[in-house]
Amino acid sequence: MDRVLNIAHRGASSLAPENTLSAARKGLEVGADMWELDVQLTADGELIVIHDSTLKRTSNVEDAFPHRRPWQVNEFTLDEIGKLDFGSWFIKQDPFGQIAAGVVTEEEIKSYVGEPAPTLKQALLFTRKHNWFVNLEIKDLSNKPGNNLIVDRVIALVEKLNMVDMVLVSSFNHKYLAQIAASYPHVVTGVLHTKPHARPASLLRRLGALTYHPRKTFIRLGDIAGLKRQGFQVHIRTINDRKTMERLVRAGVSGIFTDFPQVLTSVITTYGKVKA
């Protein structure tokens, strides 16, 4: 019997600014088994943890660099990104309504002002320090500088920090996953896909991947057991309501990505273990 994995999407992003160490800290605090983050490259080739291809939504870049529209991550150096505030937007926008609901404390809110975007190294060191796990999603850099470099750079860093056993690498770019299977077969990978796939087991086998990360609508719940019997794991993304979490836990999913790991913790406690 395996326990369903509680995966804090972009950290506990309902409680703290996404893809920051504060979000990771909250995920850990509320009982997530691992956190998920997004990694891409800066203009000077550094690995940075940011979701969007631009800095606009999650930082004060428009005020800090008004003449650098459209504020592409890969057009800013690490030093420039280091000057930005990735926390205040969360306080202003309260994207999941958890500040208004009184779930985020005054002290936490104050601490988010000026929050930096972590480098991948900082994110990995945080994970290792807490003996935790992380899903590194390598953003698809097709047609962008660094497309051919990002996989080698990510894996080199994971290996240098001796963290292969703490890391699951995923991507929508299946060439990256094939590259990992060919060059780094000891690294565990997960497949992201933008639409339903008719034969996910074949896809996973072809890419040498262990885990499948579909949206709930991409997979029939009855197909989960078959994939698991073939040795794969199914982590569903991104589920924020309790009822759906309950249904998925009962259906025997291997893991759930959520912005609300605090809710999933209580669902897992209630519904216990899932069938292997």
Ligand code: G3P
């Ligand atoms: O890995 C699950 C999820 O993170 C993929 O989509 O856009 O939220 O990074 P996105």
Ligand code: CA
């Ligand atoms: Ca992601």
